[in-house]
Amino acid sequence: RKEVEQDPGPFNVPEGATVAFNCTYSNSASQSFFWYRQDCRKEPKLLMSVYSSGNEDGRFTAQLNRASQYISLLIRDSKLSDSATYLCVVNPSGDMRFGAGTRLTVKP
Amino acid sequence: DAEITQSPRHKITETGRQVTLACHQTWNHNNMFWYRQDLGHGLRLIHYSYGVQDTNKGEVSDGYSVSRSNTEDLPLTLESAASSQTSVYFCASKGTNTGELFFGEGSRLTVL
Numbered sequence: 610r611k612e613v614e615q616d617p618g619p620f621n622v623p624e625g626a627t628v629a630f631n632c633t634y635s636n637s638a639s640q641s642f643f644w645y646r647q648d649c650r651k652e653p654k655l656l657m658s659v660y661s662s663g664n665e666d667g668r669f670t671a672q673l674n675r676a677s678q679y680i681s682l683l684i685r686d687s688k689l690s691d692s693a694t695y696l697c698v699v700n701p702s703g704d705m706r707f708g709a710g711t712r713l714t715v716k717p
Numbered sequence: 718d719a720e721i722t723q724s725p726r727h728k729i730t731e732t733g734r735q736v737t738l739a740c741h742q743t744w745n746h747n748n749m750f751w752y753r754q755d756l757g758h759g760l761r762l763i764h765y766s767y768g769v770q771d772t773n774k775g776e777v778s779d780g781y782s783v784s785r786s787n788t789e790d791l792p793l794t795l796e797s798a799a800s801s802q803t804s805v806y807f808c809a810s811k812g813t814n815t816g817e818l819f820f821g822e823g824s825r826l827t828v829l
Binding site: 696700 | 759773
């Protein structure tokens with residue numbers, strides 16, 4: 610079983626749609642969690658950290674469920690510029706482990 | 718501005734040759750990482766380091782080595798390149814008390 614698993618997609622949604630991505634992790638000792646965004650042929654960049662109580666940054670909401678070892682990312686009112694691959698990242702013991710990514714395409 | 722740079726950005730080599738990919742960061746970060754990215758696998762951790770003289774194996778370390786002689790650099794060496802090591806390689810660094818990874822722009826390696 611992979612340490613971090615994501616639905617690879619692709620997700621194709623119209624502008625203005627709400628879309629949710631899920632991620633599960635296997636190491637229950639993991640302490641910190643993140644969502645990264647990667648544009649085609651570019652390096653990944655931090656989108657947001659995921660806190661235990663859940664957190665929001667504009668149109669983006671991240672949730673953590675430690676009991677189920679599950680992380681989610683919700684994007685509201687999708688924009689064309691949200692088209693990218695979204696990577697779930699888990700920090701089990703100082704080394705940062707990535708999911709395979711979920712590809713999102715937002716269409717006009 | 719602080720940054721992290723990788724070189725070369727593109728390299729073509731032959732099977733069996735030794736290859737070294739350079740990574741240099743000016744963030745003064747203790748933690749540095751090497752990943753490879755392949756279709757269907759996402760980013761997989763090769764090696765990482767928490768500081769000078771410290772190195773650790775990641776999930777796909779076979780055929781790769783790293784050394785950390787100073788804070789700024791973590792070169793990745795392929796001792797005897799194989800076609801299976803054709804990939805895009807990303808170096809990243811992270812401060813001790815933060816979760817944000819800063820990535821280089823990547824090095825595309827082709828092994829023929």
